[in-house]
Amino acid sequence: MTLERVTKRFDRTLAVDDLSFSVAPATVFGFLGGNGAGKTTSLRMVLDIIRPTSGRIEVLGRAPGRANAPEIGFLPEERGLYRQMTALDTIAYFGRLKGMTASDAKREGSALLDRFGLAANSKMTVDKLSKGMAQKVQLATALVNRPRLLILDEPFSGLDPVNQGLLEEEIRHMSAAGSTVVFSTHVMQHAERLCDRLLLLARGRKKFEGTLDEARAELPARIAVVSRRSPSEIQGVENAEDRGEAGDGWRRWNVRLAPGIAPGDVLQRCTAEQFPLRQFEQLHSSLHDVFVHIVGSAEASK
Amino acid sequence: MKNILLVAAREFRQIAGMRSFWLTLIIIPLSMVIGGLAPQLIDKDEAARVMVIDRTGGSEAAAIAQRIELDRDRDMLGELSRYVQRHHLEDAGRGALWSQHDRWYSDADVAQFTASGGVNAAKAKIARVKAKDTPEFKASKPDYQIVPVPASLQGVPEAGLDAALKPVLKPEGKDAKPVDYVILVPASFGQSPLVRLWANRQPSPLFVSKVQDVLTRDLRARFLSAQGVPDAAARSATTIAPAIAISTPPPGGGAREAMLVRSILPLAAAYLLMISLMLSGSWMLQGTVEERSNKLLETVLACVSPEELMYGKLLGTAGVGLFMIAVWIGCGVFAAYATHGAIADLIRPALDPLSSPGTIIAMLYFFVVGYVSIAILFLAIGAMSDSMRDAQGYLMPVLLLIILPISILMQAVLGGNSGGVLMEVLTWVPIWTPFGVLARLGLGIPTWEVIGTGIVLGVYTVVLVALMGRLFRASLLAQGQRPNLKQMVSRIRTVEG
Numbered sequence: 065m066t067l068e069r070v071t072k073r074f075d076r077t078l079a080v081d082d083l084s085f086s087v088a089p090a091t092v093f094g095f096l097g098g099n100g101a102g103k104t105t106s107l108r109m110v111l112d113i114i115r116p117t118s119g120r121i122e123v124l125g126r127a128p129g130r131a132n133a134p135e136i137g138f139l140p141e142e143r144g145l146y147r148q149m150t151a152l153d154t155i156a157y158f159g160r161l162k163g164m165t166a167s168d169a170k171r172e173g174s175a176l177l178d179r180f181g182l183a184a185n186s187k188m189t190v191d192k193l194s195k196g197m198a199q200k201v202q203l204a205t206a207l208v209n210r211p212r213l214l215i216l217d218e219p220f221s222g223l224d225p226v227n228q229g230l231l232e233e234e235i236r237h238m239s240a241a242g243s244t245v246v247f248s249t250h251v252m253q254h255a256e257r258l259c260d261r262l263l264l265l266a267r268g269r270k271k272f273e274g275t276l277d278e279a280r281a282e283l284p285a286r287i288a289v290v291s292r293r294s295p296s297e298i299q300g301v302e303n304a305e306d307r308g309e310a311g312d313g314w315r316r317w318n319v320r321l322a323p324g325i326a327p328g329d330v331l332q333r334c335t336a337e338q339f340p341l342r343q344f345e346q347l348h349s350s351l352h353d354v355f356v357h358i359v360g361s362a363e364a365s366k
Numbered sequence: 367m368k369n370i371l372l373v374a375a376r377e378f379r380q381i382a383g384m385r386s387f388w389l390t391l392i393i394i395p396l397s398m399v400i401g402g403l404a405p406q407l408i409d410k411d412e413a414a415r416v417m418v419i420d421r422t423g424g425s426e427a428a429a430i431a432q433r434i435e436l437d438r439d440r441d442m443l444g445e446l447s448r449y450v451q452r453h454h455l456e457d458a459g460r461g462a463l464w465s466q467h468d469r470w471y472s473d474a475d476v477a478q479f480t481a482s483g484g485v486n487a488a489k490a491k492i493a494r495v496k497a498k499d500t501p502e503f504k505a506s507k508p509d510y511q512i513v514p515v516p517a518s519l520q521g522v523p524e525a526g527l528d529a530a531l532k533p534v535l536k537p538e539g540k541d542a543k544p545v546d547y548v549i550l551v552p553a554s555f556g557q558s559p560l561v562r563l564w565a566n567r568q569p570s571p572l573f574v575s576k577v578q579d580v581l582t583r584d585l586r587a588r589f590l591s592a593q594g595v596p597d598a599a600a601r602s603a604t605t606i607a608p609a610i611a612i613s614t615p616p617p618g619g620g621a622r623e624a625m626l627v628r629s630i631l632p633l634a635a636a637y638l639l640m641i642s643l644m645l646s647g648s649w650m651l652q653g654t655v656e657e658r659s660n661k662l663l664e665t666v667l668a669c670v671s672p673e674e675l676m677y678g679k680l681l682g683t684a685g686v687g688l689f690m691i692a693v694w695i696g697c698g699v700f701a702a703y704a705t706h707g708a709i710a711d712l713i714r715p716a717l718d719p720l721s722s723p724g725t726i727i728a729m730l731y732f733f734v735v736g737y738v739s740i741a742i743l744f745l746a747i748g749a750m751s752d753s754m755r756d757a758q759g760y761l762m763p764v765l766l767l768i769i770l771p772i773s774i775l776m777q778a779v780l781g782g783n784s785g786g787v788l789m790e791v792l793t794w795v796p797i798w799t800p801f802g803v804l805a806r807l808g809l810g811i812p813t814w815e816v817i818g819t820g821i822v823l824g825v826y827t828v829v830l831v832a833l834m835g836r837l838f839r840a841s842l843l844a845q846g847q848r849p850n851l852k853q854m855v856s857r858i859r860t861v862e863g
């Protein structure tokens with residue numbers, strides 16, 4: 065999936081601004097950003113639900129369009145089902161809209177319901193299913209055609225913990241089977257656990273694209289030490305925050321290193337300068353920290 | 367095309383799964399059956415009992431009884447004629463009065479019929495030619511029955527009759543049969559025209575006029591006799607009447623009744639179009655609103671284009687409408703069959719328009735195109751509304767715009783008015799054209815007008831589908847409050863891609 069200099073404008077609102085990125089086959093790609101960052105608009109353009117104002121999009125080697133539907137699975141952020149249709153008929157209907165035969169769609173639908181523990185509920189109408197069951201049926205409508213490209217828009221929002229786990233499992237399952245998974249989210253923990261590559265969007269513009277490690281490298285390294293003196297005198301330390309007494313004259317410090325300085329460099333200097341240390345711990349930045357650092361706290365809180 | 371059919375099939379199944387759909391489907395034929403049975407249920411089944419107290423000697427009572435008998439025989443002759451016509455049994459009695467249809471039977475005709483053996487003789491002749499499965503002729507029950515005057519009333523003076531007749535008109539016993547009419551012809555009748563009538567309910571005008579006619583003739587005969595005219599001449603003078611030869615014009619030839627009969631089918635088509643449109647359109651609207659409010663559209667639009675979704679919905683709804691009409695027509699055919707063709711005979715003249723292929727094509731064209739042109743409005747309303755409450759805001763003005771002028775148009779056609787400025791305007795404004803043309807087809811509408819309005823309607827529908835298609839596409843995923851007219855125009859002008 066490739067987007068090249070894609071822009072989408074609604075009247076006076078610039079929803080997506082000159083966005084370019086590529087998703088390699090068989091990767092899990094996270095599309096991160098706050099509300100209004102342009103994630104849903106970008107995904108809708110990929111699906112040809114709306115068209116870009118300018119730029120070029122390529123999906124599975126073709127232009128966006130319904131011809132791609134048989135190879136795409138899509139779970140939108142705002143999900144619904146036909147209340148009077150049975151669970152199995154609903155899945156089979158979407159399977160047929162994606163080009164499956166009636167028998168294949170029914171068979172695959174039954175298999176999915178079985179896998180999700182809903183085999184006994186397959187003939188129940190949607191309005192009689194619990195919310196959690198309905199969420200599973202929604203997921204099944206996206207998976208029924210065994211898509212090569214699975215697009216999930218904020219897939220974890222509104223899911224109960226059990227279904228969140230189920231969805232994570234399905235994403236891993238699809239990826240292992242060779243499918244490409246693109247999902248948007250503003251919950252960074254899911255992205256950290258699942259994504260091979262990430263893209264950070266803010267106000268429709270790309271702010272970052274790369275792996276999780278590359279994202280973390282965007283932030284200065286941090287260490288936690290227990291020492292008698294402030295470590296700010298060590299070369300390469302940008303800032304040391306006193307976190308209080310650690311007993312027997314020792315104190316805890318949160319230390320932020322200068323850009324380009326690795327924790328190992330500081331440890332080596334401490335040893336060389338005989339700076340007494342009782343504890344030295346490298347702190348890993350969370351994706352949330354990276355996100356806040358890159359897009360700013362105001363954007364991140366949206 | 368496959369996606370359109372899939373969407374249409376789902377739409378059809380969804381509507382067919384609604385209880386209201388089946389209720390509506392049943393209610394209309396059921397109401398027609400009830401409407402047909404109601405008069406029979408309301409009508410009193412028994413003959414009205416008539417008592418004539420004749421104090422002139424008995425000649426007036428005999429004249430009234432004779433007249434009632436004559437009219438009864440006339441009714442039976444008419445019924446027999448219709449039976450013979452319905453079952454094509456004219457061969458049973460070529461030249462017989464009952465094998466001559468659509469004519470008025472004079473007193474002399476009825477007398478001739480009775481003299482030649484009446485109903486029984488006719489039935490014997492018919493039995494020789496009728497097929498085994500042809501039902502027997504059954505005459506309807508008589509309207510009146512003459513009952514004798516009880517001895518207890520014979521000597522009661524006129525002044526005492528009011529009280530004496532009370533138990534006769536409203537007897538107290540459970541099984542006692544009341545007398546419906548009591549007529550007193552006083553001994554002074556002739557010198558005085560006064561006759562009294564007691565009735566146990568509002569007297570039937572037909573009965574009163576029957577009695578009045580008999581007694582008027584007698585009064586005139588008495589008057590002429592008093593003027594010196596011989597009795598025989600005076601009696602004959604009262605029966606002198608013109609022999610009116612009645613000619614029924616060919617259907618559509620100008621008589622209002624004939625025109626109305628011919629208009630039944632086109633008018634029914636217009637009504638069916640309106641009813642099925644309003645019902646299936648509102649169900650489609652409900653379905654579209656549900657898709658929006660249930661956040662279903664994005665999932666659907668990832669698989670089908672907005673155009674496929676729109677055409678699928680239109681097709682599914684049209685299928686529902688046509689299915690309803692087919693069921694109703696099927697009920698009509700079943701009723702015609704079940705009543706041994708009695709209903710079919712009644713509506714046969716109404717099917718006259720179907721003898722012309724041009725009329726059939728015109729009816730189908732205006733029905734189908736009319737359906738699409740209005741259903742697309744319902745669809746666009748559904749696409750713009752997040753709830754049925756929102757939809758009602760748009761729907762009411764549209765419904766009023768469609769229904770009010772149509773009601774006027776239908777009334778005009780029922781009144782036999784096929785021309786006039788208003789009718790022309792309603793026929794040429796595309797939103798009303800299907801109803802206007804369908805309603806006027808039976809009364810006669812110039813061919814050039816049918817073709818002209820057909821072209822205008824076709825162009826209007828194509829443009830409307832294109833514009834509403836844009837509005838539908840632009841509104842599907844639009845958020846926020848329902849759009850005003852300016853926003854709607856803006857959406858229509860927006861061309862995606």
